[in-house]
Amino acid sequence: MRQPAPAARAATSSAPGTVGDVRKANLSRVLSVIAAAGDDQRLSRADIAQVSQLTKASVSSLVADLLAAGLVIEIGVHRDGERGRPSVGLVLNPARCVMGMEINVDYIAAGLVDLNGKLLAHEILPRTNHRSTASEVLGALGELSQGLQGAARAQGLMILGGGLAVPGLVNEEQFTVLQAPNLGWEGQELDVAALLPEPKTRFRLFNEANASALAQQHLMDAQDRDFLFVSGEVGIGGGLIIDGELFVGPQGHAGELGHVVIAPDGKACSCGGRGCLETVAGQEAILAAANLGSAADRISRQERMSQLCQALETGAEPAVGAVAGAGKSLGIAVASAMRLYSVSTVVFGGHFAALEQWLRPAMEAGLQAHAPSIAGQARLLCSPLGQTSALAGAARSVVGDLLEAPHLLVD
Structure with a gap:
């Protein structure tokens, strides 16, 4: 099996208690505050410092890293009753996303989910997968993924990672479908690097029902x-x-x-x-x-x-x-x-x-x-999610991983 590129794996932690650990934790803390803000909220650095209970100087330094990594962007904000130059607010970058994919018995599907968990695009292709080998199905899904990657580039979107859902028992660490009776698969190792060759963070494998449950949780x-x-x-x-x-x-x-x-x-x-x-x-x-x-x-x-x-x-x-x-x-x-x-x-x-x-x-x-x-x-x-549930859940889980570990892109 061709393994995913090292960038697709989570980075190993340094020794506990180091300055690096503290900075990683604080990066996640600041990004989580920005992500938790409502759609109508644009938090300033001072707002983030107050909510996170970090110093303004620390927040400014951490925000600079998040801006450089492209995870957040600045946007001008006029607060009610104020005049003059607008303050600067921070939001998750809408041009960053994660790809979710699904293999089912009679279709394959792929979609893009932004850092706020919104489904940006979704394509489904009817296909009889029960009579196909895992490599044949991944080949077809890889073509569907390439088309979506091209559409993303055309819209100025950068894909940071991906997730795949399949209707069976899986070993995520080894990218293996242990048993998927309705596909006729058993012990199938998946070459996920063929689906998303250069993920910036990681690629994950899910059981279809588990991924759907995670998507439903957002509702x-x-x-x-x-x-x-x-x-x-x-x-x-x-x-x-x-x-x-x-x-x-x-x-x-x-x-x-x-x-x-x-x-x-x-x-x-x-x-x-x-x-x-x-x-x-x-x-x-x-x-x-x-x-x-x-x-x-x-x-x-x-x-x-x-x-x-x-x-x-x-x-x-x-x-x-x-x-x-x-x-x-x-x-x-x-x-x-x-x-x-x-x-x-x-x-x-x-x-x-x-x-x-x-x-x-x-x-x-x-x-x-x-x-x-x-x-x-x-x-x-x-x-109400229909056929988008599994791919959306897989993608949103990878988004959640990224929000918890932004140092994967900052380092």
Whole structure:
């Protein structure tokens, strides 16, 4: 495997307590203050000194480094009631961004996210990835990335780093997909340097559901520090946010809701097990139960999903029954997850959000039947992010890393 350039790796820390450590911490402190300011706020150096509790001289020196690194820019600000020359405010540089990418079963996607977490551009390319090798898929994604890199340069944007989300278990440190049954991949090392050859900071690999949970977190209220994100595609993934942080467990694989067993004598699953939630409530499972073909058909899954929605609109069977069955099983799995992780908020993405009006009644009934003591406290929400969630979450996580470690660009 061709490893990413050294610049893509996080810099190693110097010995604790050194002057360099203090300066790194203070750089992050100042940048965090600027990043936390509202859209209508333009903090001056004096404002930053007051909020950060650093001296004005220190702030001026740190800001000079951040300006030189291109992470912030100066902007003139007229304060209410003041006359004359405007003061100078500081904001995150809108011309700096991070690229997020996603590989899924039947599409690849890429997008750009700025330092404020705003999605600037998004491109999706339908592609049958299940029959392709990892190198073939990364080749196609690399071409999509190159096109977006060219568009970024044309707009004066600089890409500082990147993140990739895939529908499977991953080892981020080794850039390896450990297992992605719906892609047919196992133990696949990814040449991520082919996707973004010269990242200024780092490149990260994510499980798709975890990345989506991180993207959803940006939309939640401040008090919503615990929730389960359930992604619905061909497979079903789960991402857990506990006390405001992504929870992945000791081996990094927590939240695999799609492979919770809800029917011990049920259908065989792509994971090698039997009776998993995915075999009833995954996209392909619902479409098959609705007599809308299979993955082997020439018609795309997107077209078949459209046919499913049309059938549901008219109340036609077996579509209504297929979705109701999926909803009931989803309610059972969610009941187990809520008890296990002690969360009351569950957010649904992908086809679960698209099918909400038909899924919800059966899902709530399943939850009530199997967990009546907690069903009343359950908050079942649907994500508005659609197919942007995974790539946006991956990119925003890299942005967060950068805001915490700006010395990667300053040094």
